[in-house]
Amino acid sequence: MNDSSILLEAGTNELEIVEFSIGENKFAINVMKVKEILNPVPVVAIPHAHPFVEGIMELRGEVLPVVDVAAALGLPSSPQNHLDKFVVAEFNQQKTVFHVHSVTQIHRISWGQIEKPSEIYQGAESQVIGVIKLGGQMILFLDFERILLEINPDSGIKMSEVKKLGPRERSNKRIVIAEDSAMLRKMLHDTLSEAGYQYLEFFENGKDAIAYLEHLAENIHDFRDAVQLVITDIEMPQMDGHHLTKRIKEHSVLSKLPVIIFSSLITNELKHKGTVVGADAQISKPDIGDLVLKIDELVL
Template identity: 85%
Template sequence: MNDSSILLESGTNELEIVEFGIGQNKFAINVMKVKEILNPAPVVAIPHAHQYVRGIMELRGEVLPVIDVAKALDLPASENPQLDKFIVAEFNQQKTVFHVHAVSQIHRISWAQIEKPSEMYQGQESQVIGVIKLGGEMILFLDFEKILLEINPESGIKLSDVKKLGPRERSTKRIVVAEDSTMLRKMLHETLSEAGFQYLEFFENGQDAISYLENLAEDADRFSEKVQLVITDIEMPQMDGHHLTKRIKEHPVLAKLPVIIFSSLITNDLRHKGNMVGADAQISKPEISQLVLKIDELVL
């Protein structure tokens, strides 16, 4: 899992997922989040910790939190703990160990194969952000950022960070935002509005965003009046942020649009992927104040 050659060429709208099990249920995590997979190791319990947190463990000199994914999903505990696995992941500028019951295989798929969960069975509190159909089975794509946010709400996007920038005038900048999480769209709307941006157009995936932009681009002479900047997440059903950025930068009219990738997957190991598709800036969640300052820098 440490071999960087497993990472796909950027902008292809493909990803690789690690399939893992909790009981009889199958779930997935993006390979880009995974640093390594381990057999269970000793865990030190922490008094009064969040119910999802098993405790802490040491890994090559680092002390990392261990999250019980079964508890986070309200599913039964493992029947064979000696066969369980630890998934060591890195995102949102932190490393975390996720305790799962089994790890089976890696699949290469397209983001277009990931279906947005139906509102009929998908509440705002759910940790499932997509459904993948493979080999006659359904694999649920989990929102690990949301699990960590439930454990530590202070780790998310905070309105207070924007307020620290001081009073700001209302901005006429027109911004398109692609973000699949309902919760994060709401948080981004609140924080960017607080920062003075009043013209915000939100889309829940890259496909909807590029369709909107390409439609606007049909009137090339007035396009620059309609949108001045794009902010995009990376992990989104249908079309990911890297492919969206690539499509924008290859379009004869859209290419001049600044694109900021705002994602939990901005790490030193993965930053090159955004550079390959021409992103003008890459900022790791939840650094909202950096995002606001970068918008001001890119659009005068």
């Protein structure tokens, strides 16, 4: 997983996924989140731990939590633990081990192949952020950030980080935000509103966001009166944040629009991808205080 040769060029709207199973169900995680895949090792149980947490394990001097993905999804535990796998992932500035039943293969796909789940079966609390149809089967793209937030609510965006910035004036600056998670859209709305930014336009993916921006560029004499900044996640169905940023920066009218990538995938190893596509700033979730300060700087 650490072989950089498998990582894709930034801005192509493609990704690689690791397909794994829980029972008969197929799921996926973005390769960019995965550090390595291990055979199971002994896990030390922690008293009064969250029901999703099996315990802790040591990996090359680091003590890491082990999350039972089957428990997190409400599915039966593995009947053959000796065949299971541990997926070591890093995002949101932390490493976590996810216990799955098997790992099958890696697929290279387009974000356009990932369909947004229907609200009929998704629900507000769903851990599924996309459905991938491959080889006659459906693979569910999981929201691992949501799983960790259920385990530790303090790992999410905190209003207190904005309150630490002190009293703030209302701003008339208009911001476009591309974020696929309904939960995070609400968190961003609440925290940015608290920070004084009241004109926020949200989109569920980069495809809808770029369509809106290009429409403004074509139909408004000075689109800068309509939008002063874009904030985008990276992982989104239909069009990811890197491709959205590239489209903005290559557009003859939109190119001067500041873009902040706000994602759980901002790591030292992956930050170059945002730089390549021209992002003006990259901030790791859940650092909302840093995000607000960067917005202040870029919209002046």
